[in-house]
Structure formats: structure tokens, C-alpha cells
Amino acid sequence: MRLSQLEVVPHPYYHKPGRPRIGQPPDGYHYRLQGTLKVKQEVVALARRRAGRFVQATNVLESKQLSPEEILCEYKGQQCTERGFRFLKDPM
Incomplete structure (x- = not known):
């Protein structure tokens, strides 16, 4: 600058x-x-x-099954579920 x-x-x-x-x-x-x-x-x-x-590791080795973009999309989609069940982990 x-x-x-x-x-x-x-x-x-x-x-x-x-x-x-x-x-x-x-x-x-x-x-x-x-x-x-x-x-x-x-x-x-x-x-x-x-x-x-962004490092991403998976057990899916063949790119024919899932593309890197699809794997990333699935990974980010898990966050919604985790947030939804966060209240179960809260001790209060």
C-alpha cells in the first residue's frame, strides 16, 4: 500500500x-x-x-464417483446438521 x-x-x-x-x-x-x-x-x-x-482428504479415490467440488459441497453440507444437533451436546 x-x-x-x-x-x-x-x-x-x-x-x-x-x-x-x-x-x-x-x-x-x-x-x-x-x-x-x-x-x-x-x-x-x-x-x-x-x-x-483448503486441504481436503477423502477415502474416495476415484474421481469418477465424486468430483472435488462435490466432495467439498458434501463436507460443507454437514455443518447444517452439526449446528442443528449442537443443543444436544450442550450440558445446560
Whole structure:
């Protein structure tokens, strides 16, 4: 990531609460940086490829029976059943 188009923006402040009088000079200034954050898409894509791993093991060795996508779908489908019976495992 990189910052670009940096700009220093002054923000006046006043010691007394409420709206200042017209023409009253500020007691001081706080300064803030304002800019644009640029993301390098190549770096993000590389990080996603490295982090996006899912290891899946099965006893079904022939891909003719189930494709990897079908195996993953079946695996994720078990979560609904597990959530449904979670209350049985709860001691309360």
C-alpha cells in the first residue's frame, strides 16, 4: 500500500465552548494529513493465492464417483446438521 496526493489540512480550534464569534481568530490549529491510499493489486492477488488454501482428504479415490467440488459441497453440507444437533451436546 502506498499513500499518494498527501495534503496537510489545518483545522482551527477555540478554547471556549460553543460557536466562535464572527471574525474571531482561532486559538490554534490542529493539522491532519489527507491523502489517497493506493493498493498494489499484484501484491493483494499474491497474498490471496498464498492464503487461499483448503486441504481436503477423502477415502474416495476415484474421481469418477465424486468430483472435488462435490466432495467439498458434501463436507460443507454437514455443518447444517452439526449446528442443528449442537443443543444436544450442550450440558445446560
